Amino acid sequence: MHKWGMVIDLDRCSGCQTCMAACHAENNIAIIGPEESAMGRTIHWIELLPFIEGEYPHIKARLLPRPCMHCEHPACIKVCPVGATYANEEGIVGIVYSRCIGCRYCTTACPYTVRSFNWYKPQWPKEMQGSLNRDVSIRGKGVVEKCSFCHHRLLKAREKAKVEKRELLSEDYIPACVQACPSNAMYFGDLNDPFSTVSILSRERRAFKLLEDLGTEPKVIYLSEGM
Amino acid sequence: MDEKGFNLGDDAILLQPIQRTGKTFYLTLFSLIAVILWAAGAYIYQYRDGLGVTGLSRPIYWGVYITNFVFFIGISHAGTLISAILRLAKAEWRRSITRSAEVITVLVLFFGVGNILMDLGRPDRMLNILQYPHFQSPLLWDVLSISVYLTASSVYLYLPLIPDIAILRDHGGRYQWFYRIFALGWSGTERQHHLLEKGISFMAILVIPVAVSVHTVVSFVFAMTIQPMWHSAIFGPYFVTGAIFSGIAALIVAMNLIRKVYHLEDYLRPVHFNNLGILLLVMTLLWFYFTFTEYLTTFYGGEPIHMTIFWMKFTGKFAPFFWGMFLFCFIIPLPILSFNKTRTPYGTLIASISVIIGMWLERFVIVVPTLANPRLPNEAVLYFPTWVEWSVFAGCVAFFILLYMIFTKLFPIVSIWEVREGREKSMAEVQERIKTYLPGIGVE
Numbered sequence: 202m203h204k205w206g207m208v209i210d211l212d213r214c215s216g217c218q219t220c221m222a223a224c225h226a227e228n229n230i231a232i233i234g235p236e237e238s239a240m241g242r243t244i245h246w247i248e249l250l251p252f253i254e255g256e257y258p259h260i261k262a263r264l265l266p267r268p269c270m271h272c273e274h275p276a277c278i279k280v281c282p283v284g285a286t287y288a289n290e291e292g293i294v295g296i297v298y299s300r301c302i303g304c305r306y307c308t309t310a311c312p313y314t315v316r317s318f319n320w321y322k323p324q325w326p327k328e329m330q331g332s333l334n335r336d337v338s339i340r341g342k343g344v345v346e347k348c349s350f351c352h353h354r355l356l357k358a359r360e361k362a363k364v365e366k367r368e369l370l371s372e373d374y375i376p377a378c379v380q381a382c383p384s385n386a387m388y389f390g391d392l393n394d395p396f397s398t399v400s401i402l403s404r405e406r407r408a409f410k411l412l413e414d415l416g417t418e419p420k421v422i423y424l425s426e427g428m
Numbered sequence: 429m430d431e432k433g434f435n436l437g438d439d440a441i442l443l444q445p446i447q448r449t450g451k452t453f454y455l456t457l458f459s460l461i462a463v464i465l466w467a468a469g470a471y472i473y474q475y476r477d478g479l480g481v482t483g484l485s486r487p488i489y490w491g492v493y494i495t496n497f498v499f500f501i502g503i504s505h506a507g508t509l510i511s512a513i514l515r516l517a518k519a520e521w522r523r524s525i526t527r528s529a530e531v532i533t534v535l536v537l538f539f540g541v542g543n544i545l546m547d548l549g550r551p552d553r554m555l556n557i558l559q560y561p562h563f564q565s566p567l568l569w570d571v572l573s574i575s576v577y578l579t580a581s582s583v584y585l586y587l588p589l590i591p592d593i594a595i596l597r598d599h600g601g602r603y604q605w606f607y608r609i610f611a612l613g614w615s616g617t618e619r620q621h622h623l624l625e626k627g628i629s630f631m632a633i634l635v636i637p638v639a640v641s642v643h644t645v646v647s648f649v650f651a652m653t654i655q656p657m658w659h660s661a662i663f664g665p666y667f668v669t670g671a672i673f674s675g676i677a678a679l680i681v682a683m684n685l686i687r688k689v690y691h692l693e694d695y696l697r698p699v700h701f702n703n704l705g706i707l708l709l710v711m712t713l714l715w716f717y718f719t720f721t722e723y724l725t726t727f728y729g730g731e732p733i734h735m736t737i738f739w740m741k742f743t744g745k746f747a748p749f750f751w752g753m754f755l756f757c758f759i760i761p762l763p764i765l766s767f768n769k770t771r772t773p774y775g776t777l778i779a780s781i782s783v784i785i786g787m788w789l790e791r792f793v794i795v796v797p798t799l800a801n802p803r804l805p806n807e808a809v810l811y812f813p814t815w816v817e818w819s820v821f822a823g824c825v826a827f828f829i830l831l832y833m834i835f836t837k838l839f840p841i842v843s844i845w846e847v848r849e850g851r852e853k854s855m856a857e858v859q860e861r862i863k864t865y866l867p868g869i870g871v872e
Contacts, residue, residue, distance in 0.1 A: 241485030241809035250805050267804070276654060282571070283553075284562035302556050303479070303549020305489040306567055310653040314487045314802040318549065320480030342478040343549025412803055415654055 203291050203371070205350055206392035206420040207379065208402040209266055212427070213386035216264035220247050223381030224268075227351060229333045231323030231340075244317040246348035247378050263426070266387075268378065269294060269315045269348035270411060270419030277307035277316065286345075292420060293350050303343040312415055316347045350389075351376035371397055392420060439847060442840045445690050447601055449837065452689075460830040467823020470816045471546060479549055483812045488799045492817040493547035496824065498791040499674070500540035501574070501646050502667070503784075506675030507533030508581040509639040510707075512632040520858060521703055523850045524695040527843045528686055529679050530585040535831045536678075537578050539824045544570075546820060566652045569645040577635075577642045584631040587624060590614050591845035603838075643671040650794065656733045657726060657798050666718040673711040673757075674787035677780035680704050682832070684777045686841055695842045698773055705776040708783065709765035716758050737801045745810070746797045749789050756786025 224230065224247045233243045247268040254261045271294045277286050278294065285300040286307055308316040322342040325333070333339070336353040340346045358373035371390045379387040390399040399422070402408065407424040474481045484491050507529035514522035545551055561568055594614035597607040614620060647667035650658040660666075680701065687696040726734045741750040761779035764770045796811055835841070863869045 237480070241487075241807050242480065243486070252805060280565050280567070280653065281562055282565040282567040283556040283560045285556075285560075300553070300556055300560060301550065302553045304544075304547065304567065305549070306565065306649070308486070308489045309655065309799060312654055312803050314804060314806060317486060318489065319478070320484075321478040341550075345549075 202393065203369075203391045204393040204420065205271070205291055205293060205355075205374070206390070206399050206403065206422065207268065207350070207376070208388040208399045208408075208422045208424060210386045210388075210402075210424040211263070211265065212407075212424060213384045214264065214266060214382075215384050215386075216249055217383060218249055219381050219383055220266055220378035220387065221245060221249065223377045224348070227334055227337070227377035228349070229323075229337050229339050231319070232325050232329070237320070242320045244319070244346065246315075246317075246346070265411075265423070266378075267313065267315065267411070268376075268421060269350070270313055270417065270421045271348075271350060273418035273420065274416060276310040276312060276417065280306045280310045282306065291355075293352055293355075294347075295349055295352060296345060296347065298338060298340050298344050298346065301344040303345065305345065308345055312412055312417065313419075316345050318345050319343060439844050441691065442695070442842050442844050442847075443596070443599065443601075445836050446596065446838065446840065453833070453837075456833065457830065460826045460833075463826035464823050464830065467819045467826070470819035470823070474546075474816050474820075475551065479547075481814060481816045483814045483817065485809045485811070487802045487806050488796060488809060488811040490547070490795050490799060491811055492792075492813045492821060493543045495788065495791045495795050496543040496821055497540050497547070498646055498667070498795070499788050500536050500543060500824070501642060502671035502674045502787060502791070503678045504533045504536045504540060504577075504581075504675065505639055505643060505668070505671035506536075506679040507531065508577075508584055508635045509533075509672060510676060510679065512584070512635045512639075515628070515632045516636075518861075519703075520850060520854055521700060523846045524692075524842045525679070525683060525700055525704075526846070527585075527588065527839075528682055528841050530581065530588075531832060531835050531841070532675070532678055532682060533581045534578070534585050535828055535835070537574065537581070539828055541574060542824065543820075566645060566648040569648060570642075573638070573642045573645045577638050580631065580635050580638050584628075584635050586610075587627050587631060588843055588846065589839060590624065591616065592840050592843060595844055596839075640668055643668045650798075655798050656731070656801070656803070657737045658794075660722065662718060662722055662725075666722060669711065669714050669718055670787055670790060673708070673715050674784055676704060676708045676711060677783035677787070680708065680776045680780040681784065684773055684780075686836065687773065690836070690841070692842060695847065696773075701773040701776045702768070702771050705765050705771040705779070708761065708776065708779065712758060712761050712765060712783070719754075719757075733801075733803060737797050740797050740801060741793060746793060746800075749793050749796075753786050753789035753793055756782045757790060758786075760786075 224245070228246055230244050230246060237243075247266055249264045250267050252263040252265060254263070271288075271292060273292065275286075275288060275294050278288060282304060283300055283302055285297045285302070286294065287297070288294045303318070305318055308314070308318055319340055319342050323340060336357065354376065355374045359369050362369040362373060371394065375389050379389040388399050388402060390397040392400050392403060394400055402424060403422045405424060408422050409425055410419045410422055413419075482491065482493075511522065511526040511529045514526065545554055548554060557568070557571055561571075563569075590610075590612060591614055593607050594611040594616065597604060597611045644664040644667065647663035651660055651663035653659060683696050683700065683704075687693055723738070726738050740746050760782040764775050764779040800809075800811065
């Protein structure tokens with residue numbers, strides 16, 4: 202059984218936001234206008250969190266790309282009243298959009314605030330409507346959405362492997378953000394395989410997880426910078 | 429007794445609201461309907477366009493609707509719980525107030541539930557809760573507990589209504605067929621009375637743990653998450669206390685209105701307000717105790733993640749709400765309720781209105797500041813409820829008042845048979861009871 206995980210090397214991350222752009226294009230994330238964005242209605246499946254440390258003049262700003270942590274013990278799954286959010290056997294936390302009632306309990310329970318809500322019917326400029334990704338379903342008004350580790354890519358890779366009559370290899374499956382990262386700061390693979398890159402990196406001295414003390418056990422591991 | 433075997437005597441005034449309806453009633457009725465229609469329009473707008481028409485955003489995903497949910501469910505503790513406790517304690521002064529309390533419970537529950545349904549992004553899918561229930565979610569516990577509470581308190585409202593419905597049936601007024609059905613063939617025999625008393629006491633006992641469970645699980649919606657200042661073991665009792673607190677206040681306001689509008693000064697006497705005022709005073713102090721404990725624990729521990737929220741409430745952008753809550757929940761009602769001189773119908777009314785406002789603010793101060801401060805850096809958004817949310821809130825209040833008014837037009841709001849029973853039987857009963865307490869007076 203695979204256990205998919207991601208490693209983000211903050212030493213390499215330049216904060217260029219290519220991962221965000223790639224994710225938006227890959228996952229049909231609605232375009233939120235400037236007015237609504239100012240109200241905090243943007244939707245991002247991965248975004249750069251600004252960590253501001255210290256005070257002027259000894260101030261230090263760091264950027265940290267944050268996808269869904271796909272926790273081993275997710276707070277969101279427990280609280281969903283209709284079981285619309287779930288973890289599959291490979292540990293990917295997903296949402297059944299057609300079952301979600303939009304109560305936003307998961308969005309308030311997630312300590313990482315990764316979940317977004319569709320305040321309106323999602324919209325795209327006319328020019329973009331033809332280029333939506335057909336592998337990813339479009340979320341309607343009033344449901345919650347979040348990063349799926351590009352689960353559709355996993356399904357595709359698995360089908361491909363089946364057709365080619367072979368086992369699925371870790372290399373077959375990679376989320377859009379990892380693929381697009383120009384500075385090679387992101388890694389993706391099987392944490393259960395002791396020899397995979399992510400597995401080796403996750404045991405490195407620099408490795409840490411976000412809000413580790415909450416016991417959620419994220420499957421996104423960061424490598425701290427400046428060491 | 430006339431030929432129908434029926435004589436109301438002094439209690440005829442209790443049927444007057446049912447028999448006669450004045451101009452003021454219709455005026456109030458139409459203004460309430462206007463507010464409700466306005467609110468319905470606002471909700472339809474929200475249903476069509478999405479929750480974007482509210483002031484909510486990321487990370488403040490819950491706002492006025494969830495505040496209202498907790499608030500209305502809290503108000504519902506007025507009735508059944510107070511009335512059940514007073515009945516079991518054999519408090520004789522309960523007789524003319526229990527009905528008006530029980531009605532609040534049943535009616536206001538619909539608005540508690542209604543608010544959480546209006547908060548859904550996809551209300552059309554609400555039945556998913558029954559089709560795909562996920563019992564690990566505290567929201568499901570709410571669904572269970574509130575349904576049981578609604579059922580139990582409806583039965584508990586209905587049982588003591590039966591003899592009064594029978595009076596209306598025999599009285600030859602309007603809607604005879606309606607009263608005939610619901611009187612269930614009551615004829616006032618010894619056996620029927622015995623069964624009724626049994627049923628009422630059983631329901632009174634049953635309803636107390638259910639009521640406590642309701643607001644406990646409402647608090648669990650917050651307390652079960654690991655969010656700072658929500659994840660607190662004190663939330664269960666804190667919420668139950670707050671619920672009873674706001675419930676008594678709502679009851680006092682309702683009784684004041686009934687007393688004035690239907691001229692029931694003889695039934696709802698200053699002593700009732702005095703006694704309820706003392707109860708409200710006890711709850712004021714309990715509320716302060718819980719609030720103090722909650723915030724002192726946070727402050728003394730001084731965890732940064734909690735302290736951000738703490739200071740936001742004490743001195744930050746939620747300070748007006750927090751101090752408003754403290755003013756309305758404690759500083760205003762405490763002196764009014766402390767003195768015999770001010771514990772009058774009018775005095776308790778002012779204290780109660782203050783408590784109701786304060787308790788709404790308390791719910792708001794619990795829900796929103798925690799959400800405004802997630803653990804990870806976020807966009808600093810402000811939450812201003814929009815006209816849609818305020819309209820829906822106004823509509824809920826108006827709708828509740830409307831239903832309450834209609835109830836008083838269909839059923840006597842003061843239990844006729846219980847008042848009569850008090851007059852005829854309980855004097856002697858109480859005397860007997862007191863004798864059993866005292867040494868030196870032989871009781872066989």
